[in-house]
Amino acid sequence: MIRFDSVGMRYGSGEEVLKDISFDIDPGSFQFLTGPSGAGKTSLLRLLFMSLKPSRGLIKVFGKDSATLTNEELPGIRRRIGIVFQDFRLLDHLTLYENVALPLRVRGYEERSYRRDVIDLLKWVGLNERIDAFPPILSGGEKQRAAVARALIDQPELLLADEPTGNLDPNLARRLLRLFIELNRSGTSVVIATHDLNLMDQYDARRLVLNDGRLQIYA
Amino acid sequence: MPDLETKPIKPVEKTPEDAEHKQHSIVPRSSVSGSTLTLVVAIMAFLASLTLGAVWTVNDTAQSWQNDVSREITVQVRPVDGVDLDTALISARQIVGSYPGVRSVNVVDNVAMAALLEPWLGGGLNLEELPVPRLVSVSINESNPPDMEAMAAQLKANVPGASLDNHRAWIERLTTMARTTILTGLLIFVLMMIATVLTVVFATRGAMAGSKHIIEVLHFVGAEQSYIATQFQKHFLFLGLRGALAGGFFAIVFFLFVGWWASGNPADPTSNQVEALFGTFGIGIGGYLSILLLIFIISVLTALTSRFTVLRHVGTLDRSSGDG
Ligand SMILES: Nc1ncnc2c1ncn2[C@@H]1O[C@H](COP(=O)(O)OP(=O)(O)O)[C@@H](O)[C@H]1O
Numbered sequence: 001m002i003r004f005d006s007v008g009m010r011y012g013s014g015e016e017v018l019k020d021i022s023f024d025i026d027p028g029s030f031q032f033l034t035g036p037s038g039a040g041k042t043s044l045l046r047l048l049f050m051s052l053k054p055s056r057g058l059i060k061v062f063g064k065d066s067a068t069l070t071n072e073e074l075p076g077i078r079r080r081i082g083i084v085f086q087d088f089r090l091l092d093h094l095t096l097y098e099n100v101a102l103p104l105r106v107r108g109y110e111e112r113s114y115r116r117d118v119i120d121l122l123k124w125v126g127l128n129e130r131i132d133a134f135p136p137i138l139s140g141g142e143k144q145r146a147a148v149a150r151a152l153i154d155q156p157e158l159l160l161a162d163e164p165t166g167n168l169d170p171n172l173a174r175r176l177l178r179l180f181i182e183l184n185r186s187g188t189s190v191v192i193a194t195h196d197l198n199l200m201d202q203y204d205a206r207r208l209v210l211n212d213g214r215l216q217i218y219a
Numbered sequence: 220m221p222d223l224e225t226k227p228i229k230p231v232e233k234t235p236e237d238a239e240h241k242q243h244s245i246v247p248r249s250s251v252s253g254s255t256l257t258l259v260v261a262i263m264a265f266l267a268s269l270t271l272g273a274v275w276t277v278n279d280t281a282q283s284w285q286n287d288v289s290r291e292i293t294v295q296v297r298p299v300d301g302v303d304l305d306t307a308l309i310s311a312r313q314i315v316g317s318y319p320g321v322r323s324v325n326v327v328d329n330v331a332m333a334a335l336l337e338p339w340l341g342g343g344l345n346l347e348e349l350p351v352p353r354l355v356s357v358s359i360n361e362s363n364p365p366d367m368e369a370m371a372a373q374l375k376a377n378v379p380g381a382s383l384d385n386h387r388a389w390i391e392r393l394t395t396m397a398r399t400t401i402l403t404g405l406l407i408f409v410l411m412m413i414a415t416v417l418t419v420v421f422a423t424r425g426a427m428a429g430s431k432h433i434i435e436v437l438h439f440v441g442a443e444q445s446y447i448a449t450q451f452q453k454h455f456l457f458l459g460l461r462g463a464l465a466g467g468f469f470a471i472v473f474f475l476f477v478g479w480w481a482s483g484n485p486a487d488p489t490s491n492q493v494e495a496l497f498g499t500f501g502i503g504i505g506g507y508l509s510i511l512l513l514i515f516i517i518s519v520l521t522a523l524t525s526r527f528t529v530l531r532h533v534g535t536l537d538r539s540s541g542d543g
């Protein structure tokens with residue numbers, strides 16, 4: 001469903017942060033994207049999500065060349081992808097409930113039609129008591145789970161998560177990983193960027209390892 | 220998505236899940252610097268309403284002048300040596316009266332004539348002794364006017380010293396003046412609308428810059444550009460409506476007051492002069508309706524302007540965001 005072919009990427013006129021990256025992500029697959037801090041994991045996820053353009057090479061997402069995608073086609077593609085940012089990107093002036101429901105709201109659904117799903121999901125990630133809280137008063141772990149819930153609410157075909165367990169204690173991290181695995185079993189492709197070796201040891205999955213901007217793949 | 224119900228992380232508890240959840244607006248009101256914009260829109264709406272009102276007044280006044288003037292023509296009979304003025308007046312009256320479209324013919328008699336001339340020549344005039352032209356005032360049917368050219372020719376041929384004045388030059392000058400005033404008013408009006416639009420463009424861009432992180436998140440969760448534009452448009456429609464209502468309200472109050480001052484004070488000689496010149500100063504139902512229409516137009520204009528501004532710039536906040 002996703003193909004990178006000799007992709008290179010630089011910020012501005014700096015050095016290439018990603019060099020000659022080629023890989024596929026298949027439907028229904030599960031992979032960790034790993035490597036030391038600063039290796040380019042976040043940059044790679046942003047390329048996948050098309051919030052960055054590659055400096056060279058070809059990226060195909062759901063069969064479409066990202067270079068020729070128009071601004072009108074982009075929302076349709078993004079709706080098939082759920083993303084959890086390292087810095088969460090929750091909106092501080094909306095309640096947790098509204099933040100999680102945001103993807104559905106922007107699709108024009110009635111609040112009544114998704115209320116139940118949102119609340120169920122919030123319960124599932126253990127935030128049911130924080131439904132009407134605003135993000136600034138939440139702990140890092142709570143924000144992280146809210147960000148995950150927002151990425152999952154519209155049942156994406158592909159889930160991208162950037163250090164999703166970075167703010168969680170090992171116990172919660174394990175539960176979140178179980179959630180991702182469960183999601184993957186139901187058909188969603190999952191890419192988890194992490195430098196948490198402990199987390200990766202808990203599940204045997206394909207590893208994409210970034211080092212110095214180059215990619216190695218361990219199946 | 221997996222069947223979440225079967226593998227709860229926490230036991231499911233009862234929460235008031237059927238309660239309505241308050242929906243905050245996605246672009247917070249605080250990101251739009253509303254009070255300045257409202258004030259600018261209000262001032263613009265007020266000035267635009269005044270301009271519209273002035274245009275209405277000039278138009279109405281010119282119209283009524285024109286009607287008054289074109290309802291009447293005048294035959295002037297100058298005294299000519301060896302011709303009896305009264306006989307000349309009688310034949311002039313006969314000629315004019317024979318044309319279809321003439322309603323009534325009135326020789327302005329000596330007494331009325333003396334009254335007309337009194338301001339210039341003083342009282343106690345004996346017109347018999349002065350070589351003063353005499354007037355025949357003719358009221359005509361405006362919708363079916365008599366053939367003036369034929370009338371003028373016949374008068375000239377049969378009554379020595381008679382000439383027909385249909386006030387055309389006067390009407391034309393008036394009309395030109397009124398038109399110029401109206402065009403100037405409309406030009407000012409258009410310029411004010413443009414200034415309003417530009418203000419809204421800048422305000423929208425400011426609001427967008429302040430809401431960059433929100434727009435980014437909206438992009439990430441798959442919002443379409445039109446959806447994002449609608450979020451901003453809502454605020455600006457509200458602000459535009461508020462400003463336009465305030466401006467329009469004060470303009471209406473202004474015109475009501477001026478109308479009252481000009482007509483409700485007949486003892487005041489100033490107001491009499493004003494009224495003689497402009498008729499009643501009020502802008503009439505049409506004027507008030509056009510101010511209401513203006514309020515509507517300004518709010519819609521504000522909303523649409525912000526919409527198009529967002530649509531024009533929102534794309535650049537997406538993929539090139541960051542820096543790559
Ligand atoms: N917005 C940016 N502008 C310039 N350089 C950046 C930007 N974001 C990241 N970088 C650089 O790109 C490299 C990779 O960063 P990143 O993708 O965040 O790595 P990781 O997520 O693996 O820690 C780093 O050297 C970082 O300094």
Ligand SMILES: [Mg+2]
Binds near residue numbers: 041042162
């Ligand atoms: Mg990172």
